[in-house]
Amino acid sequence: MGRLAQLTGERLVRALVRLGWVVARHSGSHVILKSAGRNALRSEVRWDEIERPTGLDERELTVAAGIIEMLAMRSGSAPPNWTCGVGANVTPLFLDPGLESMPRSLAHAKAHAPDALRRRNLYALPDFLEVR
Numbered sequence: 001m002g003r004l005a006q007l008t009g010e011r012l013v014r015a016l017v018r019l020g021w022v023v024a025r026h027s028g029s030h031v032i033l034k035s036a037g038r039n040a041l042r043s044e045v046r047w048d049e050i051e052r053p054t055g056l057d058e059r060e061l062t063v064a065a066g067i068i069e070m071l072a073m074r075s076g077s078a079p080p081n082w083t084c085g086v087g088a089n090v091t092p093l094f095l096d097p098g099l100e101s102m103p104r105s106l107a108h109a110k111a112h113a114p115d116a117l118r119r120r121n122l123y124a125l126p127d128f129l130e131v132r
Contacts, residue, residue: 047072069116
């Protein structure tokens with residue numbers, strides 16, 4: 001986690017995107033993703049200038065677009081143009097570990113997940129990656 005804390009700008013965003021996908025598949029990386037999200041929001045990332053990631057499959061790109069758009073909106077910035085062209089995941093993907101096994105939290109996430117995620121069939125609690 002120490003090396004991740006030193007990343008900024010484009011390198012931080014790329015790491016954040018990769019970690020988002022890892023978290024969606026393996027719950028053990030959730031704390032690292034939160035740390036990367038906090039770093040991204042605290043750094044002066046120009047969200048609208050983030051280039052579309054290459055080398056990602058369709059599901060990874062969906063996670064990337066959702067996370068980048070969510071963080072851009074939270075920072076008061078416009079997301080990059082390419083995110084609006086990334087559609088929804090075919091099946092629901094839960095970014096908060098264990099969410100699908102908690103019925104009330106799952107219902108809350110489905111109703112109140114950040115719009116950038118929910119539109120893409122990605123689910124997390126409303127405060128997912130929020131900096132406090």
